[in-house]
Amino acid sequence: MNKNTKLICLQNVVLVFFIIWLSSCSGSKRHSSSGSQVDEVIKAARSYTGTPYRYGGTTRAGMDCSGLLQVSFRAAGLDIPRTSKEQSKFGKKSSLATLQEGDLVFFAANKGRGKITHVGMVTEVKGKKDIKFIHASTKLGVVENNIFSKYYRAIFIKATRPFL
Numbered sequence: 001m002n003k004n005t006k007l008i009c010l011q012n013v014v015l016v017f018f019i020i021w022l023s024s025c026s027g028s029k030r031h032s033s034s035g036s037q038v039d040e041v042i043k044a045a046r047s048y049t050g051t052p053y054r055y056g057g058t059t060r061a062g063m064d065c066s067g068l069l070q071v072s073f074r075a076a077g078l079d080i081p082r083t084s085k086e087q088s089k090f091g092k093k094s095s096l097a098t099l100q101e102g103d104l105v106f107f108a109a110n111k112g113r114g115k116i117t118h119v120g121m122v123t124e125v126k127g128k129k130d131i132k133f134i135h136a137s138t139k140l141g142v143v144e145n146n147i148f149s150k151y152y153r154a155i156f157i158k159a160t161r162p163f164l
Contacts, residue, residue, distance in 0.1 A: 044075035
């Protein structure tokens with residue numbers, strides 16, 4: 001082999017390694033080790049879409065917001081606390097600017113008091129201001145909404161990332 005051929009081979013090897021390295025970098029906004037669990041939890045939660053709201057409920061006959069998340073996580077083999085207040089202490093703190101699928105989002109009926117009364121889970125991140133979350137609404141049952149809607153943005157308290 002002449003010097004030019006060796007150089008071309010070396011460039012090709014470097015290019016192949018670079019392509020492999022790039023393909024291993026996930027374009028997703030979540031950790032690959034927990035990606036399948038996130039998908040399982042979201043799939044389980046979405047299976048309850050339309051289930052009516054029932055305070056303290058954890059079945060298809062009716063469920064509340066924290067019950068929805070508890071049964072959805074359980075379907076993926078994970079245990080989380082039962083109440084929204086307890087769930088707010090689960091995972092690493094996150095923010096609206098860095099939300100990912102699977103993050104838990106917490107709200108207060110009266111934001112001024114800051115008492116957590118509601119929880120949901122991020123199901124889809126389409127853009128900076130288009131982030132869907134699933135929750136059990138007292139009026140509509142289990143639904144998905146945009147967290148940046150005027151209503152939910154006004155009562156947002158915090159977010160946590162249970163999948164690390």
